[in-house]
Amino acid sequence: MTDRHDLTRRTLLGTTAAAIAMPGIARAQNPAEVKVALLVPVSGMYSRFGTVMRMGAEMALDHINAEGGVKSLGGAKLKLVVLDCGDTTEKAKNAAQRMVAQEPDIVAASGSYLSSFTLAVTEVTERAQLPVLTLSYSDLITARGFKYVFQTSATAASQAEQALPEILKLAESASGKRPQTVAIITDNTGASVASVKPMREGLLQRLGLKLVVDETFTPPIADATPLVQKVRAARPDLFFFLPTVISDAKLVLEKMNEFGMGQGKVPTISFGIAIAMPDILNTVSPDLLQGVLSCVGNWGVKGQEKLIAELKTRFNEPWMDQNAISTYGDMWIIKEALERAGKADKVAVGDALRNLDLGPSKYYPGGQTKFDGMGRRVGAGLTVIQWQNGVPYTVFPTELATAKPFWGRG
Numbered sequence: 001m002t003d004r005h006d007l008t009r010r011t012l013l014g015t016t017a018a019a020i021a022m023p024g025i026a027r028a029q030n031p032a033e034v035k036v037a038l039l040v041p042v043s044g045m046y047s048r049f050g051t052v053m054r055m056g057a058e059m060a061l062d063h064i065n066a067e068g069g070v071k072s073l074g075g076a077k078l079k080l081v082v083l084d085c086g087d088t089t090e091k092a093k094n095a096a097q098r099m100v101a102q103e104p105d106i107v108a109a110s111g112s113y114l115s116s117f118t119l120a121v122t123e124v125t126e127r128a129q130l131p132v133l134t135l136s137y138s139d140l141i142t143a144r145g146f147k148y149v150f151q152t153s154a155t156a157a158s159q160a161e162q163a164l165p166e167i168l169k170l171a172e173s174a175s176g177k178r179p180q181t182v183a184i185i186t187d188n189t190g191a192s193v194a195s196v197k198p199m200r201e202g203l204l205q206r207l208g209l210k211l212v213v214d215e216t217f218t219p220p221i222a223d224a225t226p227l228v229q230k231v232r233a234a235r236p237d238l239f240f241f242l243p244t245v246i247s248d249a250k251l252v253l254e255k256m257n258e259f260g261m262g263q264g265k266v267p268t269i270s271f272g273i274a275i276a277m278p279d280i281l282n283t284v285s286p287d288l289l290q291g292v293l294s295c296v297g298n299w300g301v302k303g304q305e306k307l308i309a310e311l312k313t314r315f316n317e318p319w320m321d322q323n324a325i326s327t328y329g330d331m332w333i334i335k336e337a338l339e340r341a342g343k344a345d346k347v348a349v350g351d352a353l354r355n356l357d358l359g360p361s362k363y364y365p366g367g368q369t370k371f372d373g374m375g376r377r378v379g380a381g382l383t384v385i386q387w388q389n390g391v392p393y394t395v396f397p398t399e400l401a402t403a404k405p406f407w408g409r410g
Contacts, residue, residue: 030074034344036061036334037081037099038327039111039121039132044087045220045245048279049113049323054082055315056324057110059307060331072339078331085112085121092117096124106130107338107346108353110330113323114244115141115156115190122149131350133333135297135326137191137272142375148350150371152326152333152364153297154380156194159271162382163295164199164207166396167269171238174407179237179267183213185227185252186242195242195271212236219244224251231266232259239268241275249275250284257288267407270294276385276392278318286390291406294392298322298329298364299383301400319391322383329363365400 038057040050061078069075083099085092092112099106108131112118115138125132126146134141134149137156142149154162172178182204186192193216204211212234215227231239239261243249249270256262269292270276276294300308300320307328308320317324334349337356341348358369366381384396386405393403 031076031344033079034070034073034076034338035079035081035103035106036331037083037103037106037109037111039083039085039092039095039099039109040113041087041092041117042082042084044091045247046087046113048246048277049273050084052317052321052323053111053113053327055311055317056327057082057331059310059314059324060328064331064335070335070338072342073344076344078335081106085117089116089120093120093124096121100124100128100130105344107344107349108133108334110134110327110334112136115194119190122146125149128346129350130346131334131337131353133330133353135322135330137297138194140190140194146375147354150333150353150375150377152330152377152380153322154366154382155376156191156271157198158380159295159297159382160195160198160203163271163384164203166384167238167293167295168207170405171267171407178208180208180210181212181234181236182209182238182240183231183234183236183266184211184240184242185213185215185217185231186240187219187244187248188216189219189244191272192242192244196240199240209238217248220247221251224248224255228252228255228259228261231256232261235261236266239266240270241268242271243274244272246274246277246279249280253284253288253292262288264291264407268292272296273321273323276321276387281390286387289387290389292387293395293405294385296322296383296385297380298326299385299392299394300325300402301365301383301394302402303400304363325363332363333358333369365397 042050065077115136118136135153139155337352340352367379385392395405
């Protein structure tokens with residue numbers, strides 16, 4: 001009798017224990033939160049860019065979570081983990097090492113702004129099989145055969161190939177003559193070097209352009225005079241200027257104006273966003289920026305008015321640059337990869353990203369929301385922005401433009 005009583009008691013206890021354990025198993029399969037990382041500079045001379053990337057990420061996660069989170073994981077919410085990659089490649093690499101060691105449950109990351117940082121970071125994340133989405137431009141990022149790196153922006157070489165013919169068309173239609181000579185002043189960071197590489201190696205020649213000044217500097221510069229004097233001596237038809245630090249953009253633009261070449265007298269074209277950050281208006285007059293063009297991987301465009309307005313209201317940002325909109329888009333891509341993976345696992349998310357096909361791009365210019373075998377977004381385009389009356393507007397592609405372009409001062 002006692003044996004039967006004990007057996008019944010053990011059976012009931014086992015059943016109760018199983019019932020208690022089942023929700024725990026369910027929670028392990030469908031966690032309440034899934035960690036995604038943002039590895040960007042939030043200290044040092046590039047911190048402003050990382051701050052804006054965080055804005056985009058926070059907006060995206062709020063929207064994703066408000067819409068029910070990751071449905072295939074029972075509505076799990078995304079949780080943002082922000083890591084500071086600082087202002088050197090060594091700091092960026094160290095931050096990546098800390099991330100993979102201390103946060104092993106992170107399923108994917110976005111970052112790292114500067115291509116030099118992204119190259120260092122992804123050496124670490126690739127070994128850890130952690131998927132990373134990046135807006136960094138350097139062709140090298142996705143030319144190393146890595147499986148866990150996904151580039152949402154067009155590569156620097158692709159941007160140059162796409163942008164130069166459009167700029168020449170604009171110049172010719174507005175001025176009635178085709179430019180013949182070009183000056184290049186670039187810093188030595190990864191994206192800048194990659195952008196000018198195709199120009200130096202045949203693109204300018206194919207387009208009938210002669211390179212008359214070619215200078216490279218290490219940021220930040222203390223005095224722009226020697227660089228700008230060379231531009232003044234050559235007096236080119238086009239001036240390509242590629243800074244990644246706002247202070248460098250300020251010094252060169254001011255010196256160009258001082259030497260009588262500013263305000264559209266020598267048309268200035270940049271690559272990247274340092275020349276289009278709101279902070280530049282703190283020290284540079286809108287008149288000096290008027291007409292300046294920049295080729296960027298992404299920008300706030302027609303059709304994104306609601307997001308742009310929210311960024312303005314919530315963070316007091318006057319416009320939506322590539323760092324905000326691309327990082328916003330990256331978080332949505334990670335969410336969709338999680339839906340398809342069906343589990344909060346970084347390797348499964350990586351597999352899902354490689355096989356993802358969300359159709360025409362929603363948060364990036366041109367192409368599809370899918371990646372080729374190298375990890376590059378298929379058909380990735382670019383945007384060309386132009387300073388007009390104190391605001392950098394999207395002027396290309398035409399179907400996404402928020403303003404019409406002009407040549408010179410306008």
